[in-house]
Amino acid sequence: MIKRMLSGLICVGVIVAGSIYCDAAVHKKGGTSAGNFLKLGVGARAIGMGEAFTAVATDANAIYWNPAGLANLDRRQINAMHNTWLVDTYYDHLSFATPFKSGAMCTGLTYLGTGDIDRYGNSPSPKGSFNAYDLALIGGYGWKLSDELLVGVSGKLIQSKIDNYNANGIAVDLGVLSQTPVENLTVGGTIQNIGSKIKFNKDGDSLPLMIKAGAAYTMLDNNLTTALDITKARDNDVKFNIGGEYLVAKSFAVRAGYSSKIDEGAGITAGIGYKHPVVTVDYAYVPWGDLEKDTHRVSLLFNLY
Numbered sequence: 001m002i003k004r005m006l007s008g009l010i011c012v013g014v015i016v017a018g019s020i021y022c023d024a025a026v027h028k029k030g031g032t033s034a035g036n037f038l039k040l041g042v043g044a045r046a047i048g049m050g051e052a053f054t055a056v057a058t059d060a061n062a063i064y065w066n067p068a069g070l071a072n073l074d075r076r077q078i079n080a081m082h083n084t085w086l087v088d089t090y091y092d093h094l095s096f097a098t099p100f101k102s103g104a105m106c107t108g109l110t111y112l113g114t115g116d117i118d119r120y121g122n123s124p125s126p127k128g129s130f131n132a133y134d135l136a137l138i139g140g141y142g143w144k145l146s147d148e149l150l151v152g153v154s155g156k157l158i159q160s161k162i163d164n165y166n167a168n169g170i171a172v173d174l175g176v177l178s179q180t181p182v183e184n185l186t187v188g189g190t191i192q193n194i195g196s197k198i199k200f201n202k203d204g205d206s207l208p209l210m211i212k213a214g215a216a217y218t219m220l221d222n223n224l225t226t227a228l229d230i231t232k233a234r235d236n237d238v239k240f241n242i243g244g245e246y247l248v249a250k251s252f253a254v255r256a257g258y259s260s261k262i263d264e265g266a267g268i269t270a271g272i273g274y275k276h277p278v279v280t281v282d283y284a285y286v287p288w289g290d291l292e293k294d295t296h297r298v299s300l301l302f303n304l305y
Contacts, residue, residue, distance in 0.1 A: 033235040034198035034205035035158055035169065037112040037134040039261075041065070042081055042093040044282035044299040048271020049243030050257020052227035054214030055177065055188035059301060060097040063106040063140050066190050066214075067152030068175035070142030073097055073104035081299035089114050093299075095138070103143040106154075110136045119163075130163040140173070150177040158207075160198060171195030171207050184218045209234040223247040231261075243269070251275050255284075278303055 043061035046053035053065045060079035062069030076098045083091040095108025116129040140154025158169040172195060177188040190212045197204030214229040229241040243257030255271040271284035280301040287294045 033208040033233075034167070035134065035136075035160065035171075035193070035207050037091070037110070038136065038156070038158070038171070038193050039208055039210070039233070040083075040085075040091055040110075040112065042095075042110065042299075043079070043301075044081065044271055044284035044297040045245070045253075045255065045273055045280075047284035047286060047297050048255035048257065048269055048273075048282065049227060049245055050241045050259045050267075050269045051261070052214065052216075052229040052241040052243035052257060052259075054175075054190055054212045054227075054229050055186045055216035056214075056225065056227050057177075057188075060095050060106055060108075061299075061301075062142065062152070062175075063095055063097070063108050063138055063154055064093075064110075066175040066177055066188050066212075067106075067140040067154040067173055068142050068150040068177040068188065068190075070097060070106050070140060070152055071103040071144040071150040071177075072142075073099045075099065076304040078302040078304065079108070079299065081297060083295065083297040085112070085295055103141060103150075103152075105141045106139070108138045110138065132162040133160070135159045142175075148179040151175065152177075156193075156195070158195075158198065160200075162200070165200050167198045167200045167204075169196045169198045169207060184222075185215065186217075187213075187215045189213045206234065223250075253282075 041047055041051050042064040046061060046065060057065035057069035058072040060077040079095045081093040085091045089112060091112045093110045095106055097104055097106035113133040114131050116131055119128045119130050120126055137157040138154055140152060142150055142152035144150055152175040154173045156171040158171060160167045171193045173190060173192045175190040179186055192210040193207040194209060195207050197206050210231055210233045212229055212231045216225060216227040218225045223246060225245045227243050231239045239260045241259045245253050245255045247253050251274060253273040257269040259267050259269060269284060269286050273280060273282040282299045284297040
């Protein structure tokens with residue numbers, strides 16, 4: 001009981017800290033952060049649930065959502081995702097996670113790239129082409145301090161490139177995940193992208209620092225999961241994410257969610273998934289309203305025995 005109370009107090013502390021940050025930071029820095037690809041989530045399951053995943057992440061995808069969740073791993077996993085993104089860009093993720101006695105480690109790579117972009121000089125006709133990309137190498141570890149309390153940390157090496165110009169940076173994520181005294185209620189919190197500025201020239205822009213607090217509740221014999229996230233980024237207002245997942249026959253899942261991060265559309269997300277003992281296949285659909293563009297994500301999660 002004491003351990004449960006302690007774990008609950010730690011998570012409440014993270015949530016309170018996030019609330020203080022939200023109140024103190026007036027949204028006056030929209031569009032001023034660099035490395036905004038770090039805001040894009042990984043894993044079609046999480047996206048289908050409206051990105052309400054801070055207190056849900058318990059597989060290799062936790063390296064992005066909450067590194068504390070890695071500690072729940074009991075087998076090695078390979079995770080891969082492909083995302084057809086906006087304006088002819090694509091977003092991919094690959095990671096490998098392996099458990100240890102005290103927790104689990106995960107390493108991965110995320111990549112946001114473009115196709116060829118026409119290069120223009122002083123004439124209206126293109127003169128050749130160039131491309132651009134953002135890349136992050138990620139490594140993290142989650143520790144199980146007790147059956148009720150998990151903590152985690154991850155580090156990122158970041159590179160951005162536009163034509164012949166390069167910029168680099170580093171960042172750290174911190175996370176906590178706790179089973180509360182209320183049965184089936186889990187809470188979690190993260191601080192993401194604590195790090196250096198990204199500099200193409202002498203001047204640089206800060207990374208998109210984010211504080212997240214989340215809760216998840218399971219019911220109906222663990223077949224239904226509902227989740228809520230509250231996020232404050234340094235360059236944006238407070239955002240809410242709500243999502244749910246219902247398991248049909250223990251192997252097929254249907255998902256839906258709402259993300260207030262999606263300003264250009266209704267914010268509705270949807271997804272499905274099929275879980276096999278060896279591989280899990282997930283798909284997520286996100287419409288972008290006024291942009292007249294729908295995005296699709298597919299991810300595969302392999303369990304290695």
